[in-house]
Every structure is written in C-alpha cells, then in structure tokens.
Amino acid sequence: MSxxxxxxxEDLYARVCDKEIIxxxxxTINEGEVHAVMGPNGAGKSTLxxxxxxxxxxxxxxxxxxxxxxDLLSMAPEERxxxxxxxxxxxxxxxxxxxxxxxxxxxxxxxxxxxxEPELDTPSFIKMVRExxxxxxxxxxxxxRPVNVGFSGGEKKRLETLQMSILKPAFSxxxxxxxxxxxxxxxxxxxxxxxxxxxxxxxxVITHYQRLLNYIVPDFVxxxxxxxxxxxxxxxxxxxxxxxxxxxxxxxx
Amino acid sequence: xxxLIQETKLFGExxxxxxxxxxxxxxxFKRQGLPTAKTEAxxxxxxxxxxxxxxxxxxxxxxxxxxxxxxxxxxxxHADGNCSCGxxxxxxxxxxxxxxxxxxxxxxxxxxHEADCGCxxxxxxxxxxxxxxxxxxxxxxxxxxPVHPALPRGVEIMTLMEAVLTDEAREYLGRLVDLExxxxxxxxxxxxxxxxxxxxxxDVELDKPVVFINHSETGAENLFYNIRNLVxxxxxxxxxxxxxxxxxxxxxxxxxxxxxxxxxxxxGAQLRHYKLQNDAFKAGHVALNVVRVKEDGRYDAxxxxxxxxxxxxETKVSLVGEKAGACVNAAYVMHGWATLDTTTDxxxxxxxxxxxQLVKGVIGGxxxxxxxxxxxxxxxxxxxxxxxxxxxxxxxxxAEIDVKPELEIFADDVKCxxxxxxxxxxxNMLFYMQSRGIGYEEARRxxxxxxxxxxxxxxxxEEIRGWFRGQxx
Numbered sequence: 001m002s003x004x005x006x007x008x009x010e011d012l013y014a015r016v017c018d019k020e021i022i023x024x025x026x027x028t029i030n031e032g033e034v035h036a037v038m039g040p041n042g043a044g045k046s047t048l049x050x051x052x053x054x055x056x057x058x059x060x061x062x063x064x065x066x067x068x069x070x071d072l073l074s075m076a077p078e079e080r081x082x083x084x085x086x087x088x089x090x091x092x093x094x095x096x097x098x099x100x101x102x103x104x105x106x107x108x109x110x111x112x113x114x115x116x117e118p119e120l121d122t123p124s125f126i127k128m129v130r131e132x133x134x135x136x137x138x139x140x141x142x143x144x145r146p147v148n149v150g151f152s153g154g155e156k157k158r159l160e161t162l163q164m165s166i167l168k169p170a171f172s173x174x175x176x177x178x179x180x181x182x183x184x185x186x187x188x189x190x191x192x193x194x195x196x197x198x199x200x201x202x203x204x205v206i207t208h209y210q211r212l213l214n215y216i217v218p219d220f221v222x223x224x225x226x227x228x229x230x231x232x233x234x235x236x237x238x239x240x241x242x243x244x245x246x247x248x249x250x251x252x253x
Numbered sequence: 254x255x256x257l258i259q260e261t262k263l264f265g266e267x268x269x270x271x272x273x274x275x276x277x278x279x280x281x282f283k284r285q286g287l288p289t290a291k292t293e294a295x296x297x298x299x300x301x302x303x304x305x306x307x308x309x310x311x312x313x314x315x316x317x318x319x320x321x322x323x324x325x326x327x328x329x330x331h332a333d334g335n336c337s338c339g340x341x342x343x344x345x346x347x348x349x350x351x352x353x354x355x356x357x358x359x360x361x362x363x364x365x366h367e368a369d370c371g372c373x374x375x376x377x378x379x380x381x382x383x384x385x386x387x388x389x390x391x392x393x394x395x396x397x398x399p400v401h402p403a404l405p406r407g408v409e410i411m412t413l414m415e416a417v418l419t420d421e422a423r424e425y426l427g428r429l430v431d432l433e434x435x436x437x438x439x440x441x442x443x444x445x446x447x448x449x450x451x452x453x454x455x456d457v458e459l460d461k462p463v464v465f466i467n468h469s470e471t472g473a474e475n476l477f478y479n480i481r482n483l484v485x486x487x488x489x490x491x492x493x494x495x496x497x498x499x500x501x502x503x504x505x506x507x508x509x510x511x512x513x514x515x516x517x518x519x520x521g522a523q524l525r526h527y528k529l530q531n532d533a534f535k536a537g538h539v540a541l542n543v544v545r546v547k548e549d550g551r552y553d554a555x556x557x558x559x560x561x562x563x564x565x566x567e568t569k570v571s572l573v574g575e576k577a578g579a580c581v582n583a584a585y586v587m588h589g590w591a592t593l594d595t596t597t598d599x600x601x602x603x604x605x606x607x608x609x610q611l612v613k614g615v616i617g618g619x620x621x622x623x624x625x626x627x628x629x630x631x632x633x634x635x636x637x638x639x640x641x642x643x644x645x646x647x648x649x650x651x652a653e654i655d656v657k658p659e660l661e662i663f664a665d666d667v668k669c670x671x672x673x674x675x676x677x678x679x680x681n682m683l684f685y686m687q688s689r690g691i692g693y694e695e696a697r698r699x700x701x702x703x704x705x706x707x708x709x710x711x712x713x714x715e716e717i718r719g720w721f722r723g724q725x726x
Contacts, residue, residue: 053688054687054688055684055688056680056684076687076693077684077687077688078687078688078690078691078692078693078696080688081687081688081689081690082690086688086689087688089685089688092685093679093681093682093684093685095682095685095686095700095703096703097700097702097703097704097706097707098699098700098703102699103686103689103691103699106686106689106691106695106699107686107689107690107691110689110690110691110692110695111690114690146703163689167689167690
C-alpha cells in the first residue's frame with residue numbers, strides 16, 4: 001500500500017531573535033502515522049511546533065514545508081489551522097473576558113466554514129461540546145469560564161484535548177502534552193488523543209520523557225538535538241533513550 | 254469669541270430669575286473664555302475646534318410655536334406670548350409640527366397628520382430602536398419633539414421651560430453648577446431653554462427607564478445647541494435615566510452639542526444613569542453631569558462614548574449625606590482622530606460615604622483618550638471609601654492616552670485607592686486564537702469586546718447591559 005505524505009519538511013532552518021534554532025531539519029509524516037520527537041532541553045522542540053503553526057517571531061530562513069502538497073509557510077496561522085494543523089500547547093494561553101464556549105464556537109465555525117460546511121447553530125454546538133467533553137471530564141461550568149483563566153494544569157490540558165476532539169484536525173502536534181499532569185489526568189488526555197487515531201489522522205508528539213509514549217504509542221521515534229534529527233527508529237528507540245540518556249545520541253552527529 | 258455667543262431671542266426672557274441666571278451664565282463664560290492649554294481642567298483636551306465662528310444657534314422653537322399659534326388660531330387661547338403653556342398647547346394643524354398629543358400618547362407618534370406635514374416624527378423611527386421598554390423623550394438636533402409618553406402616577410416629565418413656568422424648576426435650576434469653574438456649563442446657562450425636567454415623587458419606584466434621545470439628523474451641520482436637563486429623584490424614590498445621543502444624518506456633519514444635567518438624588522433615593530454618546534465623527538459633544546446625593550442615596554452611572562471628534566463627559570458628584578454612595582463607570586471606544594475625555598470629580602462631604610469608579614477605553618487610529626479622575630475627601634468625612642481604576646487598550650502606535658488621577662484626602666480613617674494601566678492586545682492571546690482557526694481580525698474583535706466586558710458588567714439592569722454590550726462592538 002502506497003503511503004500519502006501529509007507533512008513534508010525539507011532542510012528547514014529557522015531562527016528566533018537572530019538565533020538559529022532549527023538547522024537542517026528533515027521529516028516526512030504520512031497519513032495515519034504517529035511520530036514522536038524526543039530531545040533534550042533547548043534542542044528546539046517547541047520552536048519546531050511554533051514554526052509549523054506560524055507563530056510571529058519564528059522566522060524560517062530556508063527550507064520548505066508542504067502540507068498536503070501545499071506550501072505551508074505562505075499561510076497565516078489561522079489558515080494553517082483551518083487546513084487541519086492543530087497545536088496542543090505546552091502552556092495554553094489564558095484569555096480573560098472570553099467565555100470558553102464562545103471561543104470554541106468561533107474556532108469550530110471558522111474551521112467548518114473553510115471546509116465548506118454550514119456553521120453549527122448554538123444547540124447543536126452545545127450538544128457536541130457536551131458529548132466530547134464528557135469523556136474528558138469537562139463539565140458545563142468549566143466551559144462557561146473564561147478560556148483557561150483559573151484552570152489547573154490538568155484542566156488546561158483537558159481543554160486542549162477537547163479542542164482537538166471537536167476540531168478534528170488532520171495533523172496534531174502535542175507539545176509536552178504530559179507536562180504538569182498526574183498519572184490519571186495523563187490517561188484521560190491520552191485516551192482523548194488515541195480516540196482520534198483512525199488510520200488517517202497523523203500526529204507529532206513532542207516530549208522529553210518516554211512515559212507519555214506508553215500511552216500514545218508512536219510508529220516512529222526521532223531524536224532531536226541541536227536543531228535537527230540525529231537518529232530515527234521505532235518505539236524501542238524511546239526505551240533506549242530512557243536507559244542511556246541523550247548524551248550518547250547528541251555526540252553521534 | 255464669535256460663534257459661541259450669539260444674540261438670540263429665548264423663551265421667558267421676562268421671567269426675572271430665569272433671565273438673571275442666563276445673564277450670570279454669560280458673564281461667567283465671558284470671564285473665563287474658552288479653556289486653553291493653560292486651563293488645568295482642560296489641559297489634555299483642547300477645545301480649539303469648538304471655537305469656530307460659523308456655528309449657528311437656531312431660533313427658539315418655543316417662541317416660534319407661540320407665534321404660530323397666534324397666527325393660525327387667530328389668537329391663542331392664552332393671553333399673550335407669556336402664556337403658561339410652555340408653548341405646547343396648540344391647535345391641531347398649527348404649523349409648528351406639534352399638536353396636542355393626548356390621544357396618541359400610547360402610540361408615541363401622531364396620527365392625523367398628513368405624511369408631508371413636516372412633522373419630524375414622521376421621518377424618524379421613534380419607537381423601534383431600543384430593545385427594552387422605556388418612557389421615551391425625543392429631541393432632534395437639540396430641539397424637543399412634543400410627543401409625551403404616558404406616565405404612571407408619581408412621575409412628571411415636561412420641558413424645562415414648562416417646569417420654569419410652573420415654578421417647579423426654580424428650586425433646582427442652576428443650584429449645582431459652579432459657573433465660575435465650568436465655562437461650557439456657564440455658556441449652557443446663558444442659553445437655558447431646551448431640555449427636560451424629570452421628577453420622581455417620594456417613594457415612587459419607576460418601572461421603566463426614562464430615555465432621552467437626541468437625534469442628530471439632516472440639518473445638524475454647523476449647529477451649536479445647548480440642552481439642560483433637570484432630574485429630581487425625591488426621598489426613597491428610584492429611577493433609571495438613559496441618555497442616547499444618536500446620529501443619523503450626514504456622517505461628516507459638524508455640530509456642537511453642549512449638555513448639562515443637574516441631578517438631585519434625595520434621602521434614600523436611587524438613580525441609575527446611563528449614557529451612550531454616538532455623535533457624528535466630526536461633532537463636538539461636551540457634557541457636564543452635576544449630581545448631589547443626600548443621606549443613604551445612591552447614584553450609579555455608566556457612560557459610553559464612541560462618537561464625536563471631541564467628546565467630553567464630565568461628572569461631578571457631591572456625596573453630601575452620610576452613607577451616600579456613587580458608582581461612576583465609563584467606557585470609550587475610538588478611532589480616527591478623535592479625542593474622548595472622561596473626567597470625574599467625586600466629593601465625599603459626609604462620613605461613611607463611598608464611591609467606586611471603573612473606566613476603560615479602547616483607542617485606535619491617531620485618537621487620544623483622556624481620563625481625569627479626582628476623589629476629594631473633606632475634613633470630617635471619616636470612614637469613607639473611594640476607589641478608582643482606569644485602563645486603556647492602545648490598538649496602534651499613534652494612539653495616545655493621558656491620565657490624571659488626583660486624590661485629595663483631608664480626613665483620617667478613610668480607604669482610598671486609584672490605579673491606571675494601559676497596554677496593547679496580547680500577541681500570545683491573538684496567536685492562540687489564530688492557531689484554532691479564528692481569523693486575525695475576528696480574534697482582535699473578540700479580545701477588544703472582552704476587554705470592555707468587566708466595565709459593561711457594571712451595568713445593573715440586564716436589558717440595558719445587553720444594549721450597551723451590542724453598542725461597543
């Protein structure tokens with residue numbers, strides 16, 4: 001069976017505030033694949049996630065990124081999201097004054113509109129959020145509150161997962177999805193993520209630790225150091241890393 | 254100062270106390286002149302543009318109506334021009350565009366007229382524009398439209414000149430305005446004529462808000478008009494008063510509306526005062542609200558300024574009785590080259606009084622926001638609490654905000670606080686929303702609306718709050 005590439009990153013260089021962070025990064029992710037990128041602090045993992053989603057201040061100096069064959073770098077952040085790229089953030093942003101429900105509705109309808117689907121009316125929207133929220137332990141009270149304001153670390157990550165569940169992106173980036181989570185919350189989040197694995201959707205899981213990969217089992221594992229991938233393998237590579245630490249891999253280059 | 258002082262015949266010039274007040278106003282204005290950069294109270298908001306010599310003061314409607322009544326009816330039922338009707342008991346068919354409306358009170362619009370009778374009510378949709386029930390009073394370009402709402406017992410609404418003639422206004426008119434320190438209020442006093450008088454009798458709780466609407470319509474170009482409203486809430490009474498300056502004529506029309514409200518809140522009474530200023534973008538709008546609150550009384554205000562090239566809403570509240578309280582909140586939303594000024598002065602003159610102020614603004618384009626907030630605590634006004642907070646959101650590099658908070662505390666055992674902050678839209682919030690598919694402009698709009706949400710939430714009555722929420726968008 002031939003594989004359809006979803007995301008292709010070719011020889012990417014990117015910098016933040018004149019500091020080169022990503023240096024010669026190459027990666028292709030096909031439909032349905034889950035890739036894990038592991039690396040030490042400061043390797044550029046979060047930078048990679050922001051470059052993919054188009055955060056201002058993250059400047060690509062050379063290289064190409066294609067998403068479903070389209071030039072991703074020419075798209076605004078919202079266009080990338082509408083095309084199906086979702087970033088589950090390490091530190092979700094608090095937005096005082098904007099009820100979570102309002103925020104979710106704007107997001108869902110923006111994505112639906114782009115896909116040529118009719119906007120959801122409020123009752124069907126609320127119904128959908130309730131159903132998806134139930135599995136994640138998100139109640140009505142939580143979604144009436146302003147976005148992430150006063151949320152615990154676990155609540156923030158559950159809200160990120162809820163957004164992923166209702167936006168149903170073709171490609172999700174999970175940036176340190178396990179940070180700040182206890183083991184029960186981690187399971188809830190992982191279940192939410194796994195529910196989206198349908199053989200077509202793809203994911204990029206960014207993490208320090210192997211632990212998360214027990215719950216979200218990747219097809220491929222890449223070791224990311226000094227701005228590029230130094231080694232790739234299957235899920236066993238993660239176990240090897242856990243045992244030996246990063247030092248050995250970083251030297252390999 | 255050509256332009257602002259003009260010879261004009263006003264109603265009731267033969268009433269000595271009224272005319273005396275007008276003359277005092279003129280003299281006080283002449284002494285002060287227009288504020289300049291050196292005038293402390295106006296140092297950020299320069300009223301230069303209001304000093305134009307092509308402003309037009311229109312002839313009095315009240316005198317015109319009386320003359321018309323004499324001509325058409327072959328002699329008005331009143332003895333002479335000094336009749337006690339206040340200019341409003343006309344034969345139907347008179348050319349003043351006015352009539353005896355008692356039969357149509359419920360409908361709020363006159364029938365019986367031909368469509369081309371020139372009656373201003375026919376050209377304006379006077380009923381449908383508010384999403385809540387109200388007693389509506391309409392002005393067009395600063396002139397009263399004689400349609401009176403049907404009122405419940407215990408409430409009186411009449412033109413200021415009617416209240417002058419019946420001597421009701423005499424006890425109140427001009428009592429709160431310090432002519433020597435408010436030049437525009439002095440000017441307003443010189444032109445005393447247009448405006449309404451509202452009295453809520455003792456212990457009456459008014460069921461619906463009284464809404465004063467001034468429609469700036471075609472013909473507003475170059476007009477200079479003055480409106481003076483008197484609001485008297487007697488002991489134990491409660492009411493809501495809404496002012497709406499609505500513009501519907503040429504978007505480029507330039508005019509100058511000079512407004513003064515004198516407000517008396519009695520012992521244990523409550524007035525909620527809401528204002529929406531949405532004048533044409535080249536207009537000038539200067540308003541002074543002077544409020545006196547007696548023991549246990551309460552004055553709650555919210556003013557939203559979003560129109561005019563130069564807009565100033567100044568509120569002076571004197572808390573004269575123990576446990577009197579005031580909330581003076583405001584918001585402004587501006588773009589282009591406008592200057593919008595919110596100035597407050599809260600005087601705590603008695604023990605256990607309290608005041609609270611939240612003022613928030615959104616400034617775009619090359620616009621300038623001004624907030625001057627003063628809290629004065631007089632000697633002896635112990636156990637008083639006063640707080641004030643101003644916040645501004647600057648949308649562009651050329652937007653400007655000038656803030657001057659002042660605390661004058663002459664008593665011990667008081668709690669007083671003030672704060673001011675300004676900032677820009679948060680890039681991280683914008684990116685977070687964009688990363689969920691929400692467009693940049695839409696994300697900005699959502700954040701701007703959210704910025705004003707807490708001050709809008711200070712508006713108590715839900716239906717009025719909802720209306721204002723729609724207006725800031």
